[in-house]
Amino acid sequence: MFPINRPRRLRQNEVIRRMVRETILTPDDFIYPVFVCEGAEVRKEISSMPGSYQESIDNLVENVREAHALGVPSVILFGIPDHKDAQGSEAYNDDGIVQRAIRAIKDAVPEMYVMTDVCLCEYTDHGHCGIISDGQILNDPTLELLAREAVSHAKAGADLVAPSDMMDGRVEAIREALDDEGYTDIPVMSYAAKYASAFYGPFREAAESTPQFGDRRSYQMDPANRIEAIKEVELDIMEGADIVMVKPALSYLDIISDIRETVDVPVAAYNVSGEYSMVKAAAQLDWVDGDRVMMEILTSIKRAGADLILTYHAKEAAKLLNG
Numbered sequence: 001m002f003p004i005n006r007p008r009r010l011r012q013n014e015v016i017r018r019m020v021r022e023t024i025l026t027p028d029d030f031i032y033p034v035f036v037c038e039g040a041e042v043r044k045e046i047s048s049m050p051g052s053y054q055e056s057i058d059n060l061v062e063n064v065r066e067a068h069a070l071g072v073p074s075v076i077l078f079g080i081p082d083h084k085d086a087q088g089s090e091a092y093n094d095d096g097i098v099q100r101a102i103r104a105i106k107d108a109v110p111e112m113y114v115m116t117d118v119c120l121c122e123y124t125d126h127g128h129c130g131i132i133s134d135g136q137i138l139n140d141p142t143l144e145l146l147a148r149e150a151v152s153h154a155k156a157g158a159d160l161v162a163p164s165d166m167m168d169g170r171v172e173a174i175r176e177a178l179d180d181e182g183y184t185d186i187p188v189m190s191y192a193a194k195y196a197s198a199f200y201g202p203f204r205e206a207a208e209s210t211p212q213f214g215d216r217r218s219y220q221m222d223p224a225n226r227i228e229a230i231k232e233v234e235l236d237i238m239e240g241a242d243i244v245m246v247k248p249a250l251s252y253l254d255i256i257s258d259i260r261e262t263v264d265v266p267v268a269a270y271n272v273s274g275e276y277s278m279v280k281a282a283a284q285l286d287w288v289d290g291d292r293v294m295m296e297i298l299t300s301i302k303r304a305g306a307d308l309i310l311t312y313h314a315k316e317a318a319k320l321l322n323g
């Protein structure tokens with residue numbers, strides 16, 4: 001008690017503050033999400049996500065090379081195909097945009113750990129994450145397509161696959177399909193607790209994946225639910241998930257913290273597009289210091305318990321951390 005106890009003693013200068021700091025962010029924590037499209041020399045900035053681009057494979061490889069040089073160990077690929085249909089067939093085309101991008105990255109920057117987002121919404125003309133009949137998003141028939149997509153990514157050289165569709169049973173379906181094809185060592189990072197969130201708005205512009213009718217509330221989680229997140233995560237681990245993810249991150253720090261205390265696998269958190277865009281917009285208006293707010297947000301996600309952070313800030317944050 002005061003005056004014996006004076007917590008300010010350990011805040012006197014930067015050296016002691018650094019010595020007692022509890023949470024240390026490093027570029028090793030980051031997974032950098034990138035959007036790949038058809039064509040050559042394409043580098044189109046996403047208007048709602050300044051500093052993020054839709055890129056053709058040539059420019060994507062340069063972007064990945066830069067990320068690697070900054071110490072970012074991993075990227076996660078999102079594909080924007082030219083052709084979309086009801087079954088999302090480009091998703092599991094061995095010559096699809098993501099499959100070619102994986103091969104190009106592995107050729108040019110083999111040490112980069114390449115993850116892929118496994119989902120149909122970027123590839124379906126209706127923009128939903130599953131196949132549709134009578135206005136319903138069908139669960140079980142979608143599983144086979146997701147499994148084919150995951151195998152196709154693994155075949156192209158992906159290091160890890162990350163299903164983001166929120167169909168029940170997809171982790172098991174993907175694990176089995178990978179094992180059947182001999183990819184027993186390819187891990188699955190499941191978007192386990194993924195909420196139906198308005199924070200995905202800018203991503204849907206970036207990935208051209210806005211649902212053409214309805215919304216995703218019949219498969220993604222209700223933002224009001226906390227206990228259900230534990231159920232989702234436990235089911236995915238039983239099905240074989242190697243890493244589980246909470247998404248979004250910033251409004252869901254309580255969920256990250258709960259999950260970190262409950263499970264014994266690494267926990268990832270997705271600092272999603274809307275969280276990124278809000279920082280960029282406020283910084284452009286000079287309403288906040290963008291760099292400081294970015295580092296504070298990333299630190300808070302790690303402090304809450306995330307072992308890995310998917311973030312569009314990966315390169316700029318790595319630059320600051322490298323000094």
Ligand code: PBG
Nearest residue numbers: 119121164199200203272273274
């Ligand atoms: C695809 C997917 C989405 C995101 C990642 N994978 C969008 C969605 O579910 O609508 C969102 C990423 C972001 O907002 O940064 N299923």
